[in-house]
Amino acid sequence: MSTLSSAINASASALSAERTRIEVAVSNMANAESTRGPDGQPYRRRDVVLAPDRTSSFDAALGRAGAVGVNVAAVVEDQAPFRRRYEPSHPDADAEGFVTLPNVEAQNEMVDLIGASRAYQANLTAIGLIRELVAKALELGR
Amino acid sequence: MNSISDSALVAALRRQMTIAVAKQVASAGNLANVDTPDYKAVEVNFESALDARLTPPTATHAAHFSTTTPGAITTKETQGVTPRRDGNTVQLDQELLAMNRAGGDFSAAQTALAAKFRLVRYALNESR
Numbered sequence: 001m002s003t004l005s006s007a008i009n010a011s012a013s014a015l016s017a018e019r020t021r022i023e024v025a026v027s028n029m030a031n032a033e034s035t036r037g038p039d040g041q042p043y044r045r046r047d048v049v050l051a052p053d054r055t056s057s058f059d060a061a062l063g064r065a066g067a068v069g070v071n072v073a074a075v076v077e078d079q080a081p082f083r084r085r086y087e088p089s090h091p092d093a094d095a096e097g098f099v100t101l102p103n104v105e106a107q108n109e110m111v112d113l114i115g116a117s118r119a120y121q122a123n124l125t126a127i128g129l130i131r132e133l134v135a136k137a138l139e140l141g142r
Numbered sequence: 143m144n145s146i147s148d149s150a151l152v153a154a155l156r157r158q159m160t161i162a163v164a165k166q167v168a169s170a171g172n173l174a175n176v177d178t179p180d181y182k183a184v185e186v187n188f189e190s191a192l193d194a195r196l197t198p199p200t201a202t203h204a205a206h207f208s209t210t211t212p213g214a215i216t217t218k219e220t221q222g223v224t225p226r227r228d229g230n231t232v233q234l235d236q237e238l239l240a241m242n243r244a245g246g247d248f249s250a251a252q253t254a255l256a257a258k259f260r261l262v263r264y265a266l267n268e269s270r
Contacts, residue, residue, distance in 0.1 A: 004163055007170035014174035021177070050178045067171030070178050119176045122234055126173045130242045133166060136252050139158070140259065 006066040007098045007130050012051060013069035016122040020072050025109045032104040034053040035092040045067040045078040078103055152258060153250045160249035161186065164215040169237045169244070176237075183237075184217040228242035
């Protein structure tokens with residue numbers, strides 16, 4: 001049973017990692033036009049780095065084959081150059097009339113959002129299947 | 143060997159359930175890492191699963207009843223899958239298929255085991 005709970009833990013860790021991806025993609029989209037951050041620079045697009053979580057597994061400590069979870073290793077800033085748009089009336093326009101805009105591309109964020117939500121669904125399905133297994137095992141006691 | 147609590151049959155069903163759980167766990171781990179770069183999908187090692195099925199339970203003393211601890215089930219990296227560009231080898235459809243199949247195996251073994259236990263309970267209740 002401990003391995004089944006490790007499987008549920010792994011799926012749950014994936015749910016939270018995918019939720020982080022969705023949150024980051026949504027905040028990128030929300031800030032696609034934010035020209036003034038706390039440091040005076042436009043908003044920089046953020047990216048989530050996922051890594052397998054091999055440390056915290058109880059089964060791994062016992063040398064058993066348990067499910068490997070996932071965790072968010074880091075949220076890094078995309079160092080791609082900022083976009084520039086000619087808009088002289090904008091308060092943040094430079095001397096030539098260009099505004100520096102965040103390096104956010106809506107289509108990339110949409111692809112990330114779809115990928116993350118599909119992965120979220122897949123892990124929810126996995127949790128459902130594991131729960132069915134547990135419920136079926138408990139029926140033996142009836 | 144045809145007694146109601148036929149331990150060989152019960153042990154076999156138990157092993158089938160253990161293997162189904164191991165498969166389910168391996169697939170759940172793979173699904174969790176469906177977007178992790180360089181993650182290599184794992185599957186239940188067929189040989190270890192087969193050994194667990196075939197190896198007769200070992201008893202340390204002739205007077206002991208045989209124990210039915212299955213051999214340790216190990217996993218190995220899935221072979222023959224072309225990695226995606228990020229080095230990941232998880233295939234969403236294959237993992238969900240494996241989970242469903244393992245669920246079916248588990249269900250089948252559970253049904254048989256439940257029938258077995260029902261017989262024992264029937265006997266205990268003096269055929270009531």
